[in-house]
Amino acid sequence: MATPTLIPFVDASPNKDLLLSAARITPILVPSAAVGEIVAALPKSSSYYVLVADDDSLDKAIGYLDNGASAIFASVEMADRCISAGVPAEKLYAVSSSTEIPQDVLSGVKGALIKISNTDSATQLAKPKVTLYLDESKSAPTEKTVAALHKSNSALVVPLSQLTNDATSSTHLNITDAFLAPITTDRPDGLFTTIVSSYLHGGKSLGLCYSSKESIEESVRTGRGVYQSRKHGLWRKGETSGAVQDVIKIELDCDSDCLNFEVIQHGAGFCHLDTPTCFGQLSGLAALEETLVSRHQSAPEGSYTKRLFNDETLLRSKIMEEADELCAAQSQEDVAFEAADLIYFALTRCVSKGVKLADIGHALDKKAAKVSRRPGNAKAKYLEQAQAKTAPAPAPSTTQQPQATTSGSDMIRMRKTNLDSVSADERLQLLRRPVLNSGAMIERVRPIVEGVRTKGDKGLLELIGKLDKAELKTPIARAPFDEPAIAQDVKEAIDIAYENVRKFHVGQAEKEPLVVETMPGIVCQRFARPISRVGLYVPGGTAILPSSALMLGVPAQVAGCKEIVLATPPKPDGSIAPEVLYVAKKVGASAILKAGGAQAVAALAYGTETVPKVDKIFGPGNQWVTAAKMFVSNDADAQVAIDMPAGPSEVLVIADKTSNAAYVASDLLSQAEHGVDSQVVLVTVGLSEKEIDDIEKEVDSQAKKLPRVDITRVSVSKSLIVATSDIKSAFDFSNDYAPEHLILHLDKASEKVPLVDNAGSVFVGQYSPESCGDYASGTNHTLPTNGFARQYSGVNTLSFQKHITSQELTKEGLDKLGPVVVTLAECEGLRAHANAVRVRLGMQSP
Structure with a gap:
């Protein structure tokens, strides 16, 4: 929003009429000690700021925002803490006696309130930061001062005790005079162009008219719509017709030459033709609301709408029915149609309880203003109902849906479909994965990344304490590392895995440059060089993942990277899992960053006082890690690359009549246990219903014996069995799906590998479980997901190198x-x- 002309500050027990006048034209600054009293006296449509007291806690400061404040004003120290806690810059102002505010604080706030004793000597923050001034000289400001400051993107915070609804005097400034101080007009009659819009209809324009200073002053003071007729003078809207207006808000446009009156229109409407607007009738949601309000008052007996208003059970049932149909809809046309039905019944419920669209808008604004967020998880009863219905992509009509599981004794089943009976559109739906709202996630990680980028080690350590729950003195540990104490069998297993992974990745390395004489006397070469500095993200925290450290560290070591920085979440005592530390020593890591999540990615991308900046970041992670990697890779200042996009783990198994049901089921479950969003697909070739049922029974039996059965129950219910009649159809589907892991339970499976066009890694035959590739066979388990196997390879030795060409003539x-x-x-x-x-x-x- 534009910088207000002025901001009234509640400095004493206010006159109620003056408080309401102020609320009509500008947000009000309220001291935290008086928030409850003042907010209770304001209309719910009013905007207000809170001046945080020096002894208020961080949680209390954030609580003011969660409870509806548009912004908070806090000391520099408190502002710094708010920035670290993720308070958005547009909701935060620093309070200081000088514009000399630390840059790391200034970058995280919208502006600052500077306490001064003379506006003539005031200095200003660099634009676009907003500078607000509180003149502590106790003398009332002038219109000239207000106008001059507004012109320079600044404003005065004026004690309410210095404002009045009466005429301006030596001790008080009329609040409307102050509001209109910067206004201009090019009309010869001196009137101001005024747009009138409907508060109840989301700001829809009702018409255009004109205002004078006299009419505006009366509207501000009385809260009624008063304008200036070019023929008849003051025009008090509805004075004779009864179509009066309640003024909710009056605002200046960005150039201070036009006004917008946001009003609640009563009576027949705004237009003299007795229509709601000068542009005709209302439409869309506004028209629906008007119709429902009218029907609620006078619907004829026996009408359907009357039944809905009188029968709460019927209305409740229709809302639930339409919500379910909206979730099942697929095409744009169907989604719009079902959403319209749901909105109709939901708005009927609202009207029956006296709730208007404006009330819903206000509730949405209040929710959007919150800084603290609940997890947003579904309630158990709805989650159980949805488990059998939700899927990576909505199931086509030919898919057999399993019954919803309601207890641990219910059979864990997959969805089924026959590829021979689906349409082209339905087949396309089967190939789709859940859509990650990457834009929203990137906005959520932005404050974390910026906190590390701007504040370095200080910001990083604060985030490690807050998010990793570890209090550290330094975020980095440098080689040589202490010898970790780990069990001998684990050590031996890591050693064998290391040797296998190393052998395979050494085999990938280019032994000599490519040399080609393109013409006599012209020799072109291509040669590989290691990426100098790489960052390896190893997920952890409560889990121990030495395998990820191996899969990233070994190819970096083989490629010859000069600096290998391994990042992993620390334990609460600040230590690193000894198994991961052992791998770090084996792969020659030069440093370990004791941090996880977006804060670790930011430290690797930008570097800090102690953390080396890297050139490329590798490794899997949750949505926060993925979003942070995407954010930094698109920031030109970071100059950092990433390995590949990431998504939930996935497997596709192709099985024919020679397959072992128990082996197939175990491979499906090995991925299903990763998380509720894991993607698991079984493509059968010529299997009968009984043979498919045998595999499902094995899935159910094995899953219930595993410790992560609750996760598996959800992911399997969203999983898919695709029946095909021949090998070609099965591989065509698999290549279109492009799975992260592809497992072939087929007769003469090795002969089928040439049919594979798109996959992260292939596991050939019944004795090649995916878990071997995850840990120790030698291939890399950091693989493309979400269909990116069409364009990306898994991590390999060449991922840690770049190629340089040369030519000599x-x-x-x-x-x-x-x-x-x-x-x-x-x-x-x-x-x-x-x-x-x-x-x-x-x-x-x-």
Whole structure:
């Protein structure tokens, strides 16, 4: 929003009429000690700020925002703490006696309130930061001062005790005079163009008229719609017709030459033709609300709407029915149609309880203003009902849906469909994954990333304490590391896995440069060089994941990276899991960053006083890690690359009649246990219903014996069995799906590998479980998900290298190629390019 003309500050017990006048034209600044009393006296449509007391806690400061304050004003120290806690900049002002505010604080606030004793000597913050002034000299400001400050993107915070609804005097400034101080007009009659809009209908324009200072002053003072007729003078809207207006808000536009009156219109409407607006009737939601309000008052007996108002059970049932149909709708047309039905019944419920669209808008605004957020998880009874209905992509009509599971004894089942009986559109739906709202997630990680980027180690340590729950003195540990104490069998297992992974990744390394003589006397080369500094993100916290450290650290070591920084969440005591530390030593890590989440990604991307900046970041993680990687990779200042996009873990198994049901089920469950969003697909080739049922029974039996059965129950209920009649159809579907893991339970499986076009990694035959690739076979388990196997490879040795090309020409080579280059360069109009050849060959310019 634009900078207000002025901000009234409640400095004493206010006159109620003056308080309401102020609320109609500007947000009000309220001291925290008086918030309850003042907010209770304001209309719920009013905007207000809170001046946080020095002894208020951080939670209390954030609580003011959660309870509806548009922004808080806090000391520099408290503002710094609010920034670290994730309070958005647009909701935070620092309070200081000087504009000399630390840059790390200034970058995280919208502006500052500067306490001064003379506005003439006031200095201003650099734009676009907003500078507000509180003149402590106790003298009332003038219109001239208000106008001058507003012109420079600043404003005065004026004690309410210095304002009045009466005429301006030496001790008090009329509040309307102050509000209109910057207003201008180019009309010869001096009137101001005024738009009138409907508060109850989301600001829909009702019409256009004109205002004068006299009419505006009366509206501000009385709260009634008063305008200036060009023929008849003051026009008190509805004075004769009864179509009066309650003024909710009056605001200036960005150029201070136009006004907007947001009003509640009573009577027949705004227009003299007795229509709601000067542009005709209402439409859409506004029209529906008007109709429902009318029906609520006078619907004829026996009408359907009357039944809905009188029968709460019927209305409740219709709301639940339409909500379910909206969730099941697929096409844009169907979604719009079902949403319209749901909105109709929901708005009927609202009207029956006296709730208007404006009340819903106000509730939405209040929710959006909250800084603290609840997890947003579904209630158990709704989650149980949805488990059988929800899927990575909505199921087509030919898919058999399992019954909703309601207890641990119910069979854990998958969704089924036959590929031969689905349409092209339905097949496309089967290939879809859940959509991650990456834009929203990036906005959520932005304050974390910015906190590390701007505040370095200080910001990083604060976030480690808050999010990783560990209090550290330094975020980094440098090699050489202490020898960790781990069980001998675990150590031996890691050693074997390390050797296998290393052998396979050494085999991927280029042994010598590629050298090609393209023409006599012209030799072109391509050679590999390691990326100098790499960051390896190893998820952790409560889990121990030495396998991820191996899969990232070994190829970095083989590639010859000079600096390997491993990042992993610390334990509460600040230590690192000994198994991960052991791997870090084996792969030659130069440092360990004791941080997880977006804060670790930010530290690797930008570097801090102690954390080295890296050139590329690798590794899996949750949505916060993924969003942070996307954020920094798109920031030109970071100059950092990432390995690949990431999503939930997934597996696709192709099984024919030679497959072992128990083996197939175990492979499906090995991915299903990762999380409720894991993607699990079984593609069968020529299996009968009984053979498919045998696999499902094995899934159910094995799952119930595993400790993560609650997770598996949800992910399996969203999983999919796709029946096909032949190998070609099965592989066509798999290649279109492009799974992270592809497992082949097929007769002569190795002969089918040439049919694979898109997959992260392939597991061939019944004795090749996916878990071997996850840990120790030698291949890498950091693989593309979400269909990105169409474009990306899994992490490998070349991921940690870049290729450089070179060319060397002899004189004879240039003699032959030079005229070709000259011709092409001059064709493109690049004469200097051509000249670089001409001067060597002694060619004359044309």
